[in-house]
Amino acid sequence: MKLYLTFIICLITIFSTVIAQEDTLKASLLVFSLIDQTEYVGKIESSESNFLNIITRENQKVRIAKEKIKEVVKYEDSDLSRREKEAIEMKGAVKDSITHKEYTDANLNRMIIFPTARPMKPGQGYIQLNELFFPYAAIGIGKFLTLGGGISIVPTFQKQVIYFSPKVTPLHSENLDLAAGVFYMTMTDFSNIGFKDGVGIAYSMTTLGDPNKNISIGFGWGFSGDNFSKKPVLILGGDIKIGRNLKLLAETWTPLGTNFMLGMVGFRVIGKYVSGDAVIIRPFSSHSGGSSIVPWFSLTYNFGYDDEF
Known part of the structure; x- marks a missing residue:
């Protein structure tokens, strides 16, 4: 009897773990890398024997043949996530440099009214x-x-x-x-x-x-x-x-x-x-x-x- 109860508890534990992992996988944002170098970012909507149905982050439904999938990883752990973060940081840096550019004062040859001793270069x-x-x-x-x-x-x-x-x-x-x-x-x-x-x-x-x-x-x-x-x-x-x-x-x-x-x-x-x-x-x-x-x-x-x- 004890052995039977132990077996039932183990089955329940394994089943719960599998269900939890599947639910987590469905809820996670994933990167689907295909053999032909195509990449999709989205969540699993449903799984069939030979196909995965996903919803991309652009809210589009895509049906992918499992045999064409090379790799599936969580978005936060993917190279795509790293590349996109670098692109966002670069864009922010460029925007900041444009918005907050620093200039040298071109009026070095004068104070408020009176001239300083500094000259201007030819043509300036x-x-x-x-x-x-x-x-x-x-x-x-x-x-x-x-x-x-x-x-x-x-x-x-x-x-x-x-x-x-x-x-x-x-x-x-x-x-x-x-x-x-x-x-x-x-x-x-x-x-x-x-x-x-x-x-x-x-x-x-x-x-x-x-x-x-x-x-x-x-x-x-x-x-x-x-x-x-x-x-x-x-x-x-x-x-x-x-x-x-x-x-x-x-x-x-x-x-x-x-x-x-x-x-x-x-x-x-x-x-x-x-x-x-x-x-x-x-x-x-x-x-x-x-x-x-x-x-x-x-x-x-x-x-x-x-x-x-």
Whole structure:
């Protein structure tokens, strides 16, 4: 009797195991590899003596002759699963690199307003719109010369402002540049074409650092006609990259021998060809109880510059 019960228990155990395995197999996502290299991914719907009926993951019914089946494995253990995972990861990496591409700032030759000591390579240049009404353009000529200029387009002005800014960079290295230049501007009356006596600033500039973080320091001497100021203006500025395509900017102008300073701080958003600056400008003086803040916006299109990370 005991032997009989033991036999019955063994049969029940074996039968339950087989049923469980069959149910698991039917519920599992499988890869059916055929002799002719065809692969199906799906679940077993039913089994006949010579055929398997499966439902693919695309919800299509397929009837496969058992003699044509080379191998059946669980999807998670198959080479197909590994290949598809690699393809998904590769697609995600490509999408991420396109969506979050990092660019080098093409505006390395200028701070917020004042030039740095860095030159532009031959043929490199930019077209810039400041405060909507003050366009400016510059281009690199040779390895040392940068020429820039523009004219205001303020609709309410009878006389517009013309400005011109050449710069020479005799010393240029990876992390150090020395330059000198002039920024000159004058008024013009289009009803009586001609240039009036203008004003400007002659300057020398040193820039230290790399494209992601740098500082510029220089001195400028203001002039009007043939008359130059006796004391220079100290010009300080710099920027640092704080995001993939975002920079923090700062710039100050301080006439030596005075208690006045013009301070600027803001951000630059960097694109492959277009960048934009959003800045606030505030004058500081011990004689004034409070000074107003002036917003400054500029949009720049760069050309001839394709260096990127």
